[in-house]
Amino acid sequence: MAALTTTKDRYLAEFEALERQGALRSPSWLTPLRRSALARFAAAGFPTTRDEDWRYTNLAPLVASAFRPAEGVAAVGLLPTTLERLSVGATGWPRLVFVNGRYSARHSSPGPLPVGVRLSSLAEAMTIDGDVVARHLARHAGWDANVFADLSTAFARDGAFLHLPAKTSSETPIELLFVATTPGVLAQPRILVVAGPHSRATVVEHYVGLTDDAYFTNAVTEVVAGPGASLDHYTLQEQGAGAFHVATVHAALEGDSAFSACAATFGGRLNRTTLTLRFGGESGQGALSGLYVVGGHQHVDHHVTVDHAVPRCSSRQLYKGVLDGSARAVFNGRVIVRPDAQKTDANQTNKHLLLSDGVEVDSKPQLEIFANDVKCTHGAAEGQLAPEAIFYLRSRGLADATARTLLTLGFAREIVDRIAVEPIRAYLDGTLRARLRAARATKEMS
Amino acid sequence: MLSIRDLSAGVEGKTILRRVNLEVRAGEVHAVMGPNGSGKSTLAQVLAGHPAYTVTGGQVRYLGQDLLAMPAEERARAGVFLAFQYPVEIAGVSNASFLNAAVNELRARQGHPELDAMEFLGLVDERLKLVEMDRSFLSRPVNEGFSGGEKKRNEILQMAVLEPKFAILDETDSGLDIDALKVVAQGVNRLRRPDNAIILVTHYQRILQYIEPDHVHVLFDGRIVKSAGKELALELERKGYDWIREEVAATQPTGA
Numbered sequence: 001m002a003a004l005t006t007t008k009d010r011y012l013a014e015f016e017a018l019e020r021q022g023a024l025r026s027p028s029w030l031t032p033l034r035r036s037a038l039a040r041f042a043a044a045g046f047p048t049t050r051d052e053d054w055r056y057t058n059l060a061p062l063v064a065s066a067f068r069p070a071e072g073v074a075a076v077g078l079l080p081t082t083l084e085r086l087s088v089g090a091t092g093w094p095r096l097v098f099v100n101g102r103y104s105a106r107h108s109s110p111g112p113l114p115v116g117v118r119l120s121s122l123a124e125a126m127t128i129d130g131d132v133v134a135r136h137l138a139r140h141a142g143w144d145a146n147v148f149a150d151l152s153t154a155f156a157r158d159g160a161f162l163h164l165p166a167k168t169s170s171e172t173p174i175e176l177l178f179v180a181t182t183p184g185v186l187a188q189p190r191i192l193v194v195a196g197p198h199s200r201a202t203v204v205e206h207y208v209g210l211t212d213d214a215y216f217t218n219a220v221t222e223v224v225a226g227p228g229a230s231l232d233h234y235t236l237q238e239q240g241a242g243a244f245h246v247a248t249v250h251a252a253l254e255g256d257s258a259f260s261a262c263a264a265t266f267g268g269r270l271n272r273t274t275l276t277l278r279f280g281g282e283s284g285q286g287a288l289s290g291l292y293v294v295g296g297h298q299h300v301d302h303h304v305t306v307d308h309a310v311p312r313c314s315s316r317q318l319y320k321g322v323l324d325g326s327a328r329a330v331f332n333g334r335v336i337v338r339p340d341a342q343k344t345d346a347n348q349t350n351k352h353l354l355l356s357d358g359v360e361v362d363s364k365p366q367l368e369i370f371a372n373d374v375k376c377t378h379g380a381a382e383g384q385l386a387p388e389a390i391f392y393l394r395s396r397g398l399a400d401a402t403a404r405t406l407l408t409l410g411f412a413r414e415i416v417d418r419i420a421v422e423p424i425r426a427y428l429d430g431t432l433r434a435r436l437r438a439a440r441a442t443k444e445m446s
Numbered sequence: 447m448l449s450i451r452d453l454s455a456g457v458e459g460k461t462i463l464r465r466v467n468l469e470v471r472a473g474e475v476h477a478v479m480g481p482n483g484s485g486k487s488t489l490a491q492v493l494a495g496h497p498a499y500t501v502t503g504g505q506v507r508y509l510g511q512d513l514l515a516m517p518a519e520e521r522a523r524a525g526v527f528l529a530f531q532y533p534v535e536i537a538g539v540s541n542a543s544f545l546n547a548a549v550n551e552l553r554a555r556q557g558h559p560e561l562d563a564m565e566f567l568g569l570v571d572e573r574l575k576l577v578e579m580d581r582s583f584l585s586r587p588v589n590e591g592f593s594g595g596e597k598k599r600n601e602i603l604q605m606a607v608l609e610p611k612f613a614i615l616d617e618t619d620s621g622l623d624i625d626a627l628k629v630v631a632q633g634v635n636r637l638r639r640p641d642n643a644i645i646l647v648t649h650y651q652r653i654l655q656y657i658e659p660d661h662v663h664v665l666f667d668g669r670i671v672k673s674a675g676k677e678l679a680l681e682l683e684r685k686g687y688d689w690i691r692e693e694v695a696a697t698q699p700t701g702a
Contacts, residue, residue, distance in 0.1 A: 387498070392534040395494050396548040396604065397522035397555070406547060410538030410587070 007063045008045045012038070014069055015154055023071050024157065027126055029134045037138070037153035044147050056330040056362045057272055057301045062244045067186035067216045069155065070101035076181045078107055086208050088175055088236065088427045094119055095175040096160050101187025101217070103158050117170055117201075118163040122190055125161035132163055136194050136224050140252040146274055149248045152188050152220040159190030159220075162203065166226070169200035173232075173421055177206045180240060183213030191221040195229035195257075202232040202421060209240025209267055216244040223250070225257040227281060232260045234424055238431065239267035241296075247273045255281025255310075262419060264428050265292040265300050266435050272301040279306075279313040279341075286315040291415040291428075293435050295324035295355075295442075305334040306346060308371075314345040320415055321352045322408055323359040324439055333378065334366040341371045348378040353385070353411045355404075401444070405436050447472045447643050448493075448513075448612055452504035454668075455492045462488040464668040465504065470612070473640040477654055477679060478647045480665035481687040486647045487531055489665065490616040493645075494528035495521050508612065522548075523555045525611030529601035529618050531647075535589040541600065542584035545570060545607055552608060573606035577633045595626035602633040609637070614645045619653035631656030651683035666690055 015038055018024045024034065046063045047054040076099050083097070096119065097107035103121035110119045118129055125133050138153045160176050178189055193203060207217060217239065225231050231251075239245050245268040251259045265271055277286045292300045306315045321329045333348045350363045365378040385407050393403035412432055419425040448470040455463040462485045470476055480486050492499050493506065495518030506513040513521060536544065549569070550560045561569065570584065577599040589597050598618050605613055615634065619627055634644065634657050646657060654662075654676065662678040663670045666687070671694050672678065682690075 386534070389534050389536055391496055391518060392530065392536070393544070393548075394518040395496075395522055395528050395530075396544075396608065397519050397551045398547055399519050399551075400517075402547065402551070406539055406544070407536065410536055413538030 007066075008042065010066065011151065012042055018069065018071060018155070024155070026157075027130055027134065030126070030137070030156070033138050034154050034156070037150040041147055041150040041154060044150075047147060053303060053332075056328075057270070057299065059270075062216065062270060065214055065216070065244075066184070068184055070158070070185055070187045073100050073102075073182055073185050075102065075104070076100060078104075078179060078181075082179075082210070083107060083177075086177055086179065086206065088204055088206055089173055089423045093172050093175050094170070095177060096121065098158065098160075098176070098178045098187070098189055100180060100182050100185045101158060101178070101189055103160075113170055114168050116165040117168050118161065119174060120161050122159035122161045122192060123157060125163075125192070129161065129163060132194055133161065133192060136222065137190075137192055138222070140222065140224065140250065140278070146248055148218050148246050148274070149220055149250075152190055152218055152248070155188050156190045158188075159192070161191075162193045162201065164195045164199035164201055164229070166196040167198045168196065170202070173202035173204055173424065175204045175206060177208070178217065178219070180207075180209045180215050180217065180243065181211060183211050183215055183242075186216045186218065188218045188220070191219070193221070193223045193231065193233075195223070195225045195231050197226040198228040199226070200230045202234070204234045204236065204424060206236045206238075207245065207267075208238045209243050212241040214242040214244065214269075215240070217246070219245070219247045221247070221249045223252070223259065225251065225253045225259055227254045227256055229254070229257040231258070232420070233262070234419075235261070235263040235273075236428065236431070237263070237265045237267055237271065239271075241267065241269060243268040245271045249273065249275045251277045251286070253277070253279050253281065253284040253286065256283045257281070258285040258287075260287040261289070262415065263290040263302070264415075264431070265290070265294065266431060268298065270299045272303070274303045276305045277307065277315065279308055279310050282310050282312045284310075284313040286313070288315070288317045289415055289418065290319040291321075291412055291432075292329065293322040293412070293432060294327040294329070295439055296327065297325070298327045299330075300327070301330035303332045303334075305336070308335070308337045308341040308344045308346060311341055312343045313341070315347075317348040317350075318415065319350045320412060321361070322355065322412060323352060323361065324355040326356075326358040328360045329362070331361075331363040332366060333364070335368070335376060335378075337369040337371050337374050337376065339370045342373040344371060344374040344376065346374070346376045350380045351411075352382045353408060354382060355385070355408070401440050405440060408436055409433070447509060449507040450504070451506070453492070453501070453506060454503035455488060455499055455501045457488065457499050461502065462668050463492065466665070466668070466670055468663065468670060470643045470645065472643055474660045475638065475644045475646060475657060477659040477662045477676075478645055478665050479649065479651075479662060479679065479682055482649065484665045485668040486649075486665055487616055490528055490531075490614045490645075490647050493614055494518060494526065522608075523552060527605050527608060527610030527613040529598075529605060529613065529615040531616040531618075531620065533589045533592075533597040533601055535587070535592075537587055537590055539588050540585055541588050542570070544588050545584075545604065548604070549607060570607060573603060576606050576636055577602050578629050579603060594621040595623065598622055598626065598630055599633075602630050606633060606637060611642045612644075613637075613642070614647065616647045617649065618646075619648055619650065627653060628656060651679040654679045664690055666694055
């Protein structure tokens, strides 16, 4: 317990220090938000496995490590070839680049964008688009329920801001690249997407680690979708082997809006994504999906909450995991259908492919249905590669390892194929194949 | 081409094949017939190298090689092909990418360069016609949601693309209506060449009206108890398998 208190106190002390230095100099509206978030964090501290939401995800290794806030780390430059390699989209996609959590203007190319659309670092937005940021940042219902979100709000400084005024749409996806190069850093990117009525955009968050030593990314993304807006959100996580990656995504949807999220997880030592989708207006649509391909001692935890607070909304969840080595997966899919939310249509599927005997899965649906005219389904399945399928492929001349890879790709295809944007699909497909090739090489060596 | 000597094999500790002998020469079609449970499918699976089956005795020479010592994929690369009785459904893998992987694997072993997408499609297009399938089959996941007839045609499509030297068709006729049977038989006939050979495993004589065998063997209780020309198939069709059972009982002292 002493260790936990010490770590918490360390963050509190960092806060005081940064504030003294003026590093957290912020608009007047933000100061009380910071202080109350910090107070909540101080009161709650880091969760332990006694906490129901963290029962299967032990944060002790994260809490035991000392991470320096990104503010204190010298700026690091990236080689053009590195940037090129890490680009998901074509040149010409608007792109913001963050190195060790800090916005890097010289690596970024925030345009071209349609007239009226704003894409900038959050720090810049706090000055220039202050009222939009002030209206939305950490303001939405249920926002304060998560200690990591509080930690983010307390230190909120750097990150990305996207504002789509009414009826604007960015045809080219917007890429946010977060590169970690330096061990021991705590990066807290804060992403705010405000989509006005009937606007449309695709946002890709891409996390890459260029070091396999420990570092900590605490990323928070808030999406606010106005009436009729449509937003597609992708997360490609290729953190380094020693990384702790905690992500909080919160989408607040107004009527007739659509939100999709697809999270692909390959890297990191400990991964936790807390995703909340809240329907605030009728006829909203949410499509949430995730693919995680992990091995070794990697840990992936998805906590998804879909809150059907109003009638006639539909939500889809499809999460698939490929686990090898001694990897561990946690999935908690909570669907709340409140008493007024008639004609809700919600489904949830979570499937795992287990490639070794050493893996562990804790998958739990959590349906809380308080309305009577609804359609809610859920399903979970775990399985290994079918020996008959392996033999079938081998009988056509494919090597055993090739057959296994092909079948594993087949398992993942359901997620990959639903990605509408070709460059994103191609990047994910390539990453997936490379990952399976590397896993095969490791297996053959051992 | 293929020489099976005293082959005994089983699955899960149960003996199924008992000293099977069979000689297949290039250019020949052999029909292996027999009642259910006689060991027909076991013979097919053992020749293809299914790891669940254990060979307990005998040997199989294939083009001068010890077939039983080769893993399934090496047999396939050496030109052995099994058309499955129950083709396996493979989610998420398209027919095209599966065929492409198999063709290029074979080509790599034969020292040929990989086919590019255009060359591959050219090859497949031509073979699709053999089994009267259209291109839409290529984008569908392997066998998933296929009707029984489509699955069997898909097996013959694979055979047509991979051009095996020695093919075993395991009850490819079962579950086919007469039109599908004709399509499948026609496909197989077009693939017959003086330098390849086929074993047709079947319960019924029906398919042999369309694919004419050179030899017909009756497998009974794990043994080949009768071998003759194609007229044997007609006799079996007329008289059923009971007379075989009686003949076998008469030639074997009880308790042996």
